[in-house]
Amino acid sequence: MTWISKSTTAIGALLLVHACYSAQEHAALQAIKMTTTELPADISIEVLVATLVLSLGLVLSTATLRPVKWHVWAGTMEREGRHAFAQDTTDEKDTVTNPFGMLETRPSFVDIRRHKADFAKWVKPNPQ
Incomplete structure (x- = not known):
């Protein structure tokens, strides 16, 4: 301020x-x-x-607002890097150099049926 x-x-x-x-x-x-x-x-x-x-x-006393449009924010991040928005953030994970990194590293959907079948095989004793 x-x-x-x-x-x-x-x-x-x-x-x-x-x-x-x-x-x-x-x-x-x-x-x-x-x-x-x-x-x-x-x-x-x-x-x-x-x-x-x-x-x-x-x-x-408020900080400068970030761009609302994703492509404007991503372009700024690619041109200016990590420090483009670093002054108005407290979360280090919020400023990354690759704006699409979050989408590339997110976990995929969980296959419930496969987990259920694996659990059923684990619970059943194996007849040998």
Whole structure:
């Protein structure tokens, strides 16, 4: 996160905490007076502004998105190699040099009938 996104997130969080405290204080004062009034407009506006500023700070701190199309991602991986997307990932298995390696090394389907026949042969004693 850059300092801009960190400071924007901190300011948004501080505004949201202040708005929540103001709303709680307003509710406590209304409980003492035994009356019910609506929340003042300035507190509602502060909540909305704080939410927007906090959301902006969180959006600014996100990493660059990867391409959605598989052929764009595969082309980037083949041209630039393993380090093309390494800065925004924490999983080492997620960045491989061959984008189709996962398809080439996956296990094939299990033949249940063959396993059942093998098990039946193993369970039956062999008459010799």
